[in-house]
Amino acid sequence: MALMPDPIPFSGDPLWRASNERRDPDWVEAHLRSPASRFLPYWKNNPLTTATDAAVGQVPVAANAGDPCELVWLDNGVLHHLAERDRPVLLGLREGVAHFAVDLSPLEEPLAALGLEGAEFTDTRAAAGRLAAGEAGTLAHGRSLIDWHNRHRFCPACSHPTESRDAGSMRKCEACGAEHFPRTDPVVIMVAWHGNRCILGRQKAWAPNFYSALAGFIDQGETIEEAVRREVKEEVGLEVDEVEYRKSQPWPFPSSLMIGCFAHVTGDEEDVDPVELDGARWFTRDQIRAAVADPDPAKHGFGVPGPVAIAHHIIKDWSDQSES
Ligand SMILES: [Zn+2]
Numbered sequence: 001m002a003l004m005p006d007p008i009p010f011s012g013d014p015l016w017r018a019s020n021e022r023r024d025p026d027w028v029e030a031h032l033r034s035p036a037s038r039f040l041p042y043w044k045n046n047p048l049t050t051a052t053d054a055a056v057g058q059v060p061v062a063a064n065a066g067d068p069c070e071l072v073w074l075d076n077g078v079l080h081h082l083a084e085r086d087r088p089v090l091l092g093l094r095e096g097v098a099h100f101a102v103d104l105s106p107l108e109e110p111l112a113a114l115g116l117e118g119a120e121f122t123d124t125r126a127a128a129g130r131l132a133a134g135e136a137g138t139l140a141h142g143r144s145l146i147d148w149h150n151r152h153r154f155c156p157a158c159s160h161p162t163e164s165r166d167a168g169s170m171r172k173c174e175a176c177g178a179e180h181f182p183r184t185d186p187v188v189i190m191v192a193w194h195g196n197r198c199i200l201g202r203q204k205a206w207a208p209n210f211y212s213a214l215a216g217f218i219d220q221g222e223t224i225e226e227a228v229r230r231e232v233k234e235e236v237g238l239e240v241d242e243v244e245y246r247k248s249q250p251w252p253f254p255s256s257l258m259i260g261c262f263a264h265v266t267g268d269e270e271d272v273d274p275v276e277l278d279g280a281r282w283f284t285r286d287q288i289r290a291a292v293a294d295p296d297p298a299k300h301g302f303g304v305p306g307p308v309a310i311a312h313h314i315i316k317d318w319s320d321q322s323e324s
Pocket residue numbers: 155156157158159160173174175176177178
């Protein structure tokens with residue numbers, strides 16, 4: 001059997017989500033009480049991991065380097081530290097053991113409160129580059145759900161408080177009966193290309209000479225292909241004919257699905273929108289291959305995203321293709 005490649009970062013969560021069992025409150029309660037159950041704490045949307053040399057706030061967007069780390073799971077003693085409003089969220093089962101995510105954000109000093117040593121809350125992007133394949137998928141799953149619960153404490157239909165149900169896979173408004181489910185926002189991200197060159201864009205907030213694939217949220221009433229064509233037209237003024245889907249990535253900031261495509265453009269005379277982009281440049285396949293292999297911008301005059309982001313993978317895939 002052929003080996004599967006490592007999953008793209010933030011995918012590959014190995015937990016079985018137990019969509020049916022979790023509707024039974026007694027089943028959930030039994031797992032909350034079980035000494036075998038495991039709880040992954042988050043603090044301000046970042047996960048508890050074994051200590052590394054890069055704590056929250058010290059990691060640039062493109063970084064991946066660093067020591068490997070692991071998620072740190074606690075037993076159900078952590079439940080005594082939860083605020084009443086913060087219910088544990090069941091991520092799923094593995095070998096019969098329940099795995100929950102819990103939010104410790106109300107605690108000012110969570111590590112001290114729990115008496116933890118050798119662990120820290122690690123920036124989510126940095127952790128994704130350091131965790132074993134699949135663990136970052138669990139991390140993304142929990143982060144998106146914890147964040148969604150924090151943002152949906154009140155019913156958008158009638159403004160009354162909502163309550164977590166089904167171990168965190170929905171929230172219910174008892175006042176009007178509305179049920180609210182976690183959402184995922186689709187984003188198209190594409191390598192727009194013509195002949196032997198592709199055009200990448202940059203945003204003002206990025207490091208100098210840093211370029212990435214064009215991207216944007218899919219609008220209402222729009223297909224993936226239509227969103228690709230609209231975004232490329234809006235951002236760089238080019239017409240797309242062929243759209244080819246390549247791969248996707250969960251992106252837990254807070255809860256997007258990145259849909260990676262190649263977009264063939266009919267010409268190469270761009271007209272960059274200065275509101276959407278700080279600039280755009282054309283790069284040959286050779287230039288992209290060199291930058292992907294060694295991301296030091298000083299060597300090539302430009303940098304591209306590291307492997308934590310799908311942009312890296314679709315840009316690399318395009319550069320590996322022969323000209324067509
Ligand atoms: Zn309501």
